[in-house]
Amino acid sequence: MLWYFNEMLKFFFLNNIYIIIEKIINFINSIFFIILAVGLTFALLLSPPDYLQGDTVRIMYVHVPSAWLAIGCYAFIAMLSIFNFIFNIKNFFLINKSLAPIGLLLTCLAIITGSLWGQPTWGTWWVWDARLTSMFFLMLFYIIYILSFKIIKKESLATKVSSYIAIIGSINLPIIKYSVEWWSTLHQPASIKISGSSTIHSSMLTPLMLMLLVLLLYCALIFLMKYKTEIIRIKRKNINRL
């Protein structure tokens, strides 16, 4: 049963997905700049300044989506690493390998934009408070994760080591989420809650969601391009095995 599932995935992923990836990339390319233009117009022109923070609140429209997606990417990588241990499916490692650099980029962007928001709001670029420190650790885990499969040449060992790193690093995710509640931090608590009422006005929520969509599409685009590269790399290795 497991073998059948694996074989089915192998066929589905490497041959048919490649064609689907091509179509999705073209689709994202065709709509991306329109959504980006709308998102930027809302974020920089149409949304109102905050009554306390003034125009610096606009940094939220790039900072928050970057942080959300960086955490989301890592959670996904950790989940696939656990599945990889159970089912031993090579495609999961390829997906993780393609996803990790995007996650690292988004984590760095969340930290840099957070720092640029911190200076006018808190009067400092950086403090070692719980939220900022846990995000810094997320960046470190991403770096170690990427280095593990860059340094280790033997693929089976690289898969194993990187999976361990991803799973260990996932302990940091609830710390990031609840750091503002567990400790007294400079960072504000979450304004948007999945369960319960959000404390953000719709005039700010709209640009935030639009910019989230922009970054989500960007992530999908980069992920698909990297995944396509990985497929070609494998196919190139096996080209003489006719």
Add this chain to the structure above:
Amino acid sequence: MITQLITMNGHGIYVWASFAVVLVSCSIFYFKTKKTLKKYEKEYLIELKKLAEVDRQILLKKSKIANNIYASSNKAN
């Protein structure tokens, strides 16, 4: 209005710097990823062209990936 948009009551430097950092780094990352993809496609194509004609035709028939890369390279030429 334009001056207000640029200065943002003295906070413009932080806001514009944040958006610029995101846009520039995302663009660089996009072009770097695209360049790597093109490099791998090119290398795959070279390997494909090295194959004997019969083997290449079999591969092109069997593999949608090979077919796709080969077709897009022919289109580019």
